[in-house]
Amino acid sequence: MPDFAEPLARLITEFKRLPGIGQKSAQRIAFHVLRASRDDAQHLSQAILDVKDKLGLCEICNNISDGQQCQFCRDPARDQHTICVVEEPHNIVGVESTRQFNGLYHVLHGTLSPLRGIGPEQLKIKSLVDRIAHGSVEEIIVATNPNAEGEATAVYLSKLLKPIGMKVTRIGMGIPVGSDLEYADEVTMWKAIEGRREI
Amino acid sequence: MPDFAEPLARLITEFKRLPGIGQKSAQRIAFHVLRASRDDAQHLSQAILDVKDKLGLCEICNNISDGQQCQFCRDPARDQHTICVVEEPHNIVGVESTRQFNGLYHVLHGTLSPLRGIGPEQLKIKSLVDRIAHGSVEEIIVATNPNAEGEATAVYLSKLLKPIGMKVTRIGMGIPVGSDLEYADEVTMWKAIEGRREI
Numbered sequence: 001m002p003d004f005a006e007p008l009a010r011l012i013t014e015f016k017r018l019p020g021i022g023q024k025s026a027q028r029i030a031f032h033v034l035r036a037s038r039d040d041a042q043h044l045s046q047a048i049l050d051v052k053d054k055l056g057l058c059e060i061c062n063n064i065s066d067g068q069q070c071q072f073c074r075d076p077a078r079d080q081h082t083i084c085v086v087e088e089p090h091n092i093v094g095v096e097s098t099r100q101f102n103g104l105y106h107v108l109h110g111t112l113s114p115l116r117g118i119g120p121e122q123l124k125i126k127s128l129v130d131r132i133a134h135g136s137v138e139e140i141i142v143a144t145n146p147n148a149e150g151e152a153t154a155v156y157l158s159k160l161l162k163p164i165g166m167k168v169t170r171i172g173m174g175i176p177v178g179s180d181l182e183y184a185d186e187v188t189m190w191k192a193i194e195g196r197r198e199i
Numbered sequence: 200m201p202d203f204a205e206p207l208a209r210l211i212t213e214f215k216r217l218p219g220i221g222q223k224s225a226q227r228i229a230f231h232v233l234r235a236s237r238d239d240a241q242h243l244s245q246a247i248l249d250v251k252d253k254l255g256l257c258e259i260c261n262n263i264s265d266g267q268q269c270q271f272c273r274d275p276a277r278d279q280h281t282i283c284v285v286e287e288p289h290n291i292v293g294v295e296s297t298r299q300f301n302g303l304y305h306v307l308h309g310t311l312s313p314l315r316g317i318g319p320e321q322l323k324i325k326s327l328v329d330r331i332a333h334g335s336v337e338e339i340i341v342a343t344n345p346n347a348e349g350e351a352t353a354v355y356l357s358k359l360l361k362p363i364g365m366k367v368t369r370i371g372m373g374i375p376v377g378s379d380l381e382y383a384d385e386v387t388m389w390k391a392i393e394g395r396r397e398i
Contacts, residue, residue: 003292005265007249014246017239018228029217031289034250034263040216041251045244047213050206051233052240064233066204090230093202 008034060131062107062124064089072105079103081138085128085157087111087145095143103141106131111149112156120156128157132166139167146173207233259330261306261323263288271304278302280337284327284356286310286344294342302340305330310348311355319355327356331365338366345372 002009008030015026033041057063058070061083065071072078072092082103084095087110095101108123120126131137142157144150158168174192175184184192201208207229214225232240256262257269260282264270271277271291281302283294286309294300307322319325330336341356343349357367373391374383383391 002270003295005254005263005269007246007253007265008263011246011250014243017243019231020224020227025219027289027292028219030250031287032218033247034254036251038251041247044213044216045247047206047210048232048240048244048247051210051229052235052237054206055204055233064204064207066206070204071201088230090226093226096202 057107060127061105062089062109062127063092063105070105077102080136082141083128083131083137083139084141084143086143087150087153091143108144108153111144111153113149123153125157125160129160129164132161132164137166139169141169141171143171146171256306259326260304261288261308261326262291262304269304276301279335281340282327282330282336282338283340283342285342286349286352290342307343307352310343310352312348319359322352324356324359328359328363331360331363336365338368340368340370342370345370 004012011030011033012023012026015021015029016023021029033044054066055064056066058065058073059068060073061070063070063072067074079102082101083106084101084103085106085108086092086095087108089107092105092107095105106124106128108125108128110118110123112118112120112123128140132140140157140161142154144153154170158170161168172195173188174195175181175188181189203211210229210232211222211225214220214228215222220228232243253265254263255265257264257272258267259272260269262269262271266273278301281300282305283300283302284305284307285291285294286307288306291304291306294304305323305327307324307327309317309322311317311319311322327339331339339356339360341353343352353369357369360367371394372387373394374380374387380388
């Protein structure tokens with residue numbers, strides 16, 4: 001016998017498909033929705049559809065956007081000379097959280113990965129080159145992930161853009177602030193020594 | 200400047216209102232929905248509305264149900280002589296997971312709590328008494344939570360139902376199976392000694 005009435009079982013199944021949500025969390029959330037008001041459920045339901053129906057990609061930087069251009073690209077106060085290149089739209093949140101970076105972004109929507117058949121054509125690299133050709137960009141900061149694929153992508157971009165006179169930089173790697181040296185792995189430790197700065 | 204386009208920000212806010220989901224999880228889930236197919240988003244959205252629109256309470260036991268009676272009450276194979284009383288519909292899952300109990304259920308939808316103004320009239324106690332009066336019930340197993348309010352409710356039910364000739368039992372309390380005696384608190388330890396059984 002099923003533990004739950006059909007609509008409830010179906011909602012639990014749907015929640016379980018979301019990242020980081022297991023059986024117990026899915027049950028808990030489903031019962032929460034069941035107890036919530038019809039209005040609250042309606043708002044959640046509509047919000048899910050709206051992200052699919054009302055959002056697209058910014059025509060300039062490929063960030064998620066509710067208009068032709070995202071909030072960064074249409075803001076004249078942002079520094080037009082620097083572009084921070086990230087893998088995915090959600091990586092922008094991390095950079096913005098510093099409240100220090102005031103340039104523009106470019107979202108690649110992935111990283112180079114020959115094993116998975118992802119080459120430069122599958123990424124938003126051509127539009128980055130076009131931006132550089134037609135804009136006043138002076139520096140490209142490559143903020144892809146610090147793993148093999150992110151590094152390969154950074155090296156590729158550097159080889160592609162330096163010959164056309166662009167300054168290409170990579171975000172610094174080293175010991176995370178507030179952590180303990182004892183727990184740093186050897187690669188991070190070496191990156192920290194390599195990236196040392198005069199004090 | 201907002202980090203996210205409006206529909207995305209709204210979905211993150213909606214997800215954050217769900218139990219156990221913080222800012223980071225909400226962002227992760229919202230981006231997952233954004234990347235999912237329109238069909239998948241539609242299914243999730245519809246499932247949320249369906250639990251509000253298609254479910255009600257079983258007219259017999261007050262469990263969540265998609266019909267007038269829940270799957271337990273309409274199953275003639277369930278033992279009609281035993282009723283397990285629980286606080287909330289989701290507690291039934293825990294009892295069913297044992298695959299040992301084959302009786303019926305009764306959902307109180309809360310516990311007695313004078314401090315919060317919840318007396319017997321606010322709980323589904325009258326319908327339990329009616330079931331006993333008109334059925335062939337022989338035993339009431341009280342499976343409310345092992346805390347002050349759950350205990351008070353159990354004692355109340357016992358005092359109410361024993362005079363009308365009903366056998367009222369309480370689920371056993373003691374050391375959880377697989378745990379370590381060292382970590383048992385003193386009340387649980389006492390309950391375990393009190394509830395000892397001959398071997």
